Amino acid sequence: MISTKSENRLTWPCLLIILTIVSGTTHAAASDPTDLPPTSQVISALNQNLLVLNANSGLKMELANQRKWNSGSYEFNLRAGSSQRNIVNTGQKLKEWDVALERPLRLFNKVGIDENIGAASVARAEFALGDARHEASRQLLRQWFAWQREQTQTELWHHQVEILEQQAKMTELRVKAGDAPRLELNQAKAAAAQASVAWHQAQLRTQLAATDISRQFPSIRLPEKITPGTPQAIGHDFAYWKAHIMDDSHELGLAQEQSHVQQLLAERSRADQIPDPTVGLRYSHEMGGNEKVTGVYLTMPLSFGHRSATADSIAQQAAIAAEQAAFVAHRLEQDVVATHTQAVKSFETWQQAHEAAQAILSNAELVAKAYRLGESSLSDSLTARRIALESSLTEHLAQLDANEARYRLQLDAHLLWALDDSNQMPE
DSSP: OHHHHHHHHHHHHHHHHHHHHHHHHHHHHHHSOTTSOOHHHHHHHHHTSHHHHHHHHHHHHHHHHHHHHHHOSOOOEEEEEEEEEEETTTTEEEEEEEEEEEEEOOOHHHHHHHHHHHHHHHHHHHHHHHHHHHHHHHHHHHHHHHHHHHHHHHHHHHHHHHHHHHHHHHHHHHHHHTSSOHHHHHHHHHHHHHHHHHHHHHHHHHHHHHHHHHHHOTTOOOOSOOOOOOOOOOOSOHHHHHHHHHHTOHHHHHHHHHHHHHHHHHHHHHHTTSOOOEEEEEEEEEGGGTEEEEEEEEEOOOOSSHHHHHHHHHHHHHHHHHHHHHHHHHHHHHHHHHHHHHHHHHHHHHHHHHHHHHHHHHHHHHHHHHHHTTSSOHHHHHHHHHHHHHHHHHHHHHHHHHHHHHHHHHHHTTOSTTGGGSOSOOO
8 A cells, every 4th residue: 555655646647747747848839830840850950050150150259369368468478598708808708697477468448358258259249140140040930931822822733723614514414515616715725725734834833932932941841732831910009110120120130230339449549658667577697607688578568650650540430330230220110010010911912802702712713603504605604713823822822921020020029930049059
């Protein structure tokens, strides 16, 4: 009995843990949108993207540069010399030598500035890595929906070919029965052939779009078929999206951090107008060893305008960087307006296209039924079918446009693919 109670005490916590893990895994899997690649594949693809790899290498470089800024560029210098003293009156020749150890010393205020420059440069590289991931994500999103558009057109044209071929067979039966002229059969076959050409062209475009994704993002595995999600209205107001996008923008952070680095470099250049002294310890062996001299010396460079001109030049570079950061902030605000407007209007456009497509498709089916009953001409049926196809294409493309615009808005606000949790690259 004791053993059984002990096993029960161990079993229930284990079951709870297992259920928690399973439910968490199920929730994570369900959180991925069905019309987007899995998040795990996306993160892997971004980590392997050239832009991200280069930015990650840039971050590692700045980490190494930070150690350089902290330690400084000055080193110890060892000076040694040998000479011979000739005493004219006595004719003596005395060997002499001297040795000195010296090192330039950074002034204390420059040490703090250099440390700040190193830290700011690392922060700039981190923003650059985040911006590279964001740009790669945008590229993946564009190519993914470009592939979906081509695939959707392929499926619609394939469906159109099947309908027109069935209509051609029905027309052939009516011709054989004497209920339709031979001309209608030629028209039906021509319409099916034209649709078949469009179908094969769409297949080629789909293959090319898939190749683009495989070349740029090898980790993305394209499904054989994907069902586009139903567009959703944009929640929250414009202020909400603007705050999220502007506060989390890597591009803006990169521009601002670049301006910060340039300001620190300008501050360093102004501080460098007072040169760093060189302090040395000297020992000399003179008069054949009769005189031994030990001393300390100080060397100070004297500048006549070069350092001041350099400080003015770097100050102008800092001003340019500040203007660039302000420009990026302004441009991003306009981009947010455009992205939000596109997402809202794309959803409204899809709603209108969906209603129109449903009505036109219903009309095409009625015309086709009337033709089967001999109450309508083949020309009317083909025209109705063509208009139905055009409206269906418009609806499906508007559906994809609405979905892409919404995902793009979420991506810019860092609400898609958890970009903020993936900035750390694997070693």
